[in-house]
Amino acid sequence: MTNSPIKQTPHLAPSTTTPSDHQLRSPKSNRGLRKLQSAHQLSSNYAALNAPSLISQQRQQQQQRNSSSSHNNQAPQIPPLPSHHRTRSTSDAVVPNASSSAAAAKRVVASKKNPTNQNPREEMEGLVRQGPQGDIHTELSRLRHLVLCEGLYADSDGMSQIRIYVWLILLNAPAISTDSYLELIRRGASPAYSKIRNDTFRTLATNPLFKRRVSEASLIRLLNAVAWKLHDAKIEKLAEPALVNAANERGSPELQHASPIIKHAQGPPTTTATDGSEAGGTEPGIYVQGMNVLCAPFLYAARSEAEAFVAFHGFITKECPGYVRGAMDGVHKGLALVDKCLAIVDPKLSSYLQSKHMKAELYAFASVLTMCACTPPLPEVLQLWDFLFAYGPHLNILCICAQLVIMRETLLTSPSPTKLLRSFPPLQAKLIVEITVSNLRKIPADIYEELVHHAE
Template identity: 65%
Template sequence: MTSSRPSIVNTSLSTFAPPPASPQSPRKLRKFQSHQTLTSTSFSTFGQPPATQGVPARQRGALANAAPHDTPSDAQLDSAGRHHSRQRARSNSDTGSSLATPLVTAPPKARRPARKTGSSGYFLKRSGLETFLRDGPADGKLLETLQELRLMVLSNKVDADSDGMSTHRIYLWLVLFAIPPLPTDEYLNLVHRGRSPVYTKIRNDTFRTLATDPLFKRRVTEASLIRLLNAVAWKLHDTQNAKPRSRPSSRRKELLELAIDSPPTIAEEPEGDPGREMSGAIGKGAIYVQGMNVLCAPFLYAARSEVEAFTLFHYFVTKECPGYVRGAMDGVHKGLRLVDRCLEIVDPKLASYLFSKGMQAELYAFPSVLTLCACTPPLPEVLHLWDFLFAYGPHLNILCIVAQLNCMRDAIMQSDSPNKLLRSFPPLEADKIISLTVSFIQKIPDDLYGDLVDHAK
């Protein structure tokens, strides 16, 4: 999370690559070229061709869209600039004269630029986001271009079909988080290590992940979800159990030399001992908590490969919201208290009514805080909301929850038992939630806003 108002997020961009091809089968581990391999063959300056460096972005886009016309080669032109006529002898089945009949080939027609079409066959204009991701920052103005990208996300939806699938969304997220490419082999190595210490816990949760969402079930298999969560668990386990490399002092060196012949204690058990791995994972913090499966689901749904989803999800739980996945879930509980505090400022009457009924956020908002509203369908609207959150900071999810309460205001105020209404929120309307959230930001005092930014650390 960032430490200021939502106009500031990570300010570095990673080299960006064209999207890989779609997977042939969702039940197989998708075998794409790694992002690193793709970017190594792409342009050196964020996809900007060397021949067009320094050219305004609009002109670069026009140049990139233009397709060269086919022209006859030198071998096809004679000295007069005319096409050679091609002749063939008539076959034995042909009637008439046995003389060869000239067959003149028509000059090649100018080929139109390739056009993208949707399922209906209508021409689809290249989106501004696609042009931005292809051309990169103009004239090296990184910060200005990032701000332009955020405004683009805020003012326009990311182009997607009715299922919420977009060719560019996953790369937009990678850019906004400034995540470098990850070699595919690194993910495969984690998968091939087999079951992590929390494998059983993962299997107890994955089968019910967005179980009532047909879009998710049609695209994402339980096996891919298990692989990804298990790989993240191994990665967190390795990080927590890594031995710090420090140079021992002379006194410590003497103690170590004296202890060489002494029997090992529990703390000095061999590193490969499975009991030590389990105790390390529990003592230093959980490597999996219930709810991570739902938080992971949209990443896997939107990504074009498991490697991309793994890279994003691991970064998110370790850099953006590490407090959400620690054993005690401190960040989630802080977020719940912030929901109550923000609601008191934004809508004091509604907050007072809920408090009078004993309805604090801890009783109804825990899933929404932990999963960034991914627990509320429909999934395409969740992805649209995440575009906004990743552009301006995931901490704004707290205000998004307040916005959902504001949308339910009339029904809540007229209900004698609001707990029944708050057991499940109404279907998500991302545009409305984003609009309300932006309007709420100005009402939040600076000290409270600082708490929003820091609550998931």
């Protein structure tokens, strides 16, 4: 994972430590206890509480002396003070009851979280249009909180004017010029072009919303441009000098890389495969099957191909590079984590599926690879991705477990759950997010660490 804000462990992660007695008895806690006791002592003595303080008595005496001296000098008389009671100071105010204290505390917290008193929609649009007005980490945390609690405002087709910009912010994707994208298009067919053409025509083929908005030609252009970008990065990596610890027939490795004559004699770097299907699987590929479905929501949500390109390229290279390697090692790690996490959040369901020899690799491969984009409806996919980009795409593993929990009763009563798991039921983004957030408390710290890093 990268150092982008998304890959940081979200605030939703469960706490794995319990405060000790020494921590509970810190000096700060003792000060708070003394203040509370002092307040109770003040409120228990109502007569003393309402008696004027020494400072108040001195002020009244001073006012009387000033009034008498001004009267002797025949100056205009100062109007008398209002007859109502004086305003109490914080030190001698009556301690309110618990309910009013809780309500006041909520108002204070709300004012701190939303100092402008804007409604959530206006606040989110302001964050996107105007950028951070203060500390960037605080503003990003606020944006994530708005995405989780309020969600992005969209129509029935899932279209939102600010969604792609929120994604670009959360993915920390830099802006590029349209000319940079067009230069990749003008290069023509990439080494993975034939594989791309074999997949694009069936991308979300049964989804009318996607077919109405995104053409196959647009999908081909974007995937081909990404393939060129990954191809160039791969060539640059292979061209980097690799130091070895032993000298060969050309002499010392350090001298080989320092001498342009010897370096030129070695010849240009060669590549074993350029279509992303290398046997080793440790090198990044330029296209693997399933990238077409993973790319589809970006094109649907974006307002231009260039926006979709930079978001999709940043996503697969920073957040889940292990998913697009030739061996898809990140996907296989994710499948193992689905089995492991399901055994933690629902042991009974996990044991039943295991007894039927139903491992995640048999039913969850597409859901892991595509971040659940293979399961309709598309507007729910977009809403689920809002959550994943805000708090980390690694949470998709727990979202898959949440879908299994939703199907729990049906699966446990079915003698053949294989048929039910051939295709997941329609996504319910809000319910899935609620279950995922709840299950986070059950995940141990070491397993959560595996979730964070499994797609690297």
